[in-house]
Amino acid sequence: MKLILTHEVTGLGAPGDVVEVKDGYGRNFLLPRNLATPWSKGGEKQIETIRKARKAREIANLDDAKAVKQSLEARTVAFAARAGQGGRLFGAVTPSDIAQAVVAAGGPSVDKRKVEIPQPIKTTGTHKALVRLHADVSATVTIDVVATTA
Incomplete structure (x- = not known):
């Protein structure tokens, strides 16, 4: 299952990352907790917005x-x-x-x-x-x- 992370998930990735996970993990853990959204061509546009928000929050250097x-x-x-x-x-x-x-x-x-x-x-x-x-x-x-x- 291909997902776009919306929040940091330890051991998996940061917001804005596109990850490939097993169907059960995505369906039963990541999606219900709003840690990720399903990947789609329209979702690709969200990635840049998520990354900009992450850069604004994190420490610069x-x-x-x-x-x-x-x-x-x-x-x-x-x-x-x-x-x-x-x-x-x-x-x-x-x-x-x-x-x-x-x-x-x-x-x-x-x-x-x-x-x-x-x-x-x-x-x-x-x-x-x-x-x-x-x-x-x-x-x-x-x-x-x-x-x-x-």
């Missing part, structure tokens, strides 16, 4: 990405969440929450779609998240989840 990486890795981001007994959270910390917490901690603006959490964050304590800044640069962000009483 490698030096800027390395500077943002140093800024992110130098700070610990504190995040307050409601938790029950034993430090278990009500819900989980999402990539959107992490992106907002980075900005609130005085860090650079981070696109929530570029934040990857290796395992769901459902407990208090210190956790790590990966932020893809550039094709060649990724930063590891330290997140300190603190329980609140509300």
Whole structure:
């Protein structure tokens, strides 16, 4: 099945890429989650629009990405969440929450779609998240989840 990616898919490609995937993967995962659209001649026109939008959002060059990486890795981001007994959270910390917490901690603006959490964050304590800044640069962000009483 030939598809045009509309969002970044780890291990597959970036927005605007035309990919060939197995029918089940495309039909059951990519299309229902709006991560891709079916390829067509009319869809080819969308590719340029998607690529322009991606270029506007991403960091321009490698030096800027390395500077943002140093800024992110130098700070610990504190995040307050409601938790029950034993430090278990009500819900989980999402990539959107992490992106907002980075900005609130005085860090650079981070696109929530570029934040990857290796395992769901459902407990208090210190956790790590990966932020893809550039094709060649990724930063590891330290997140300190603190329980609140509300």
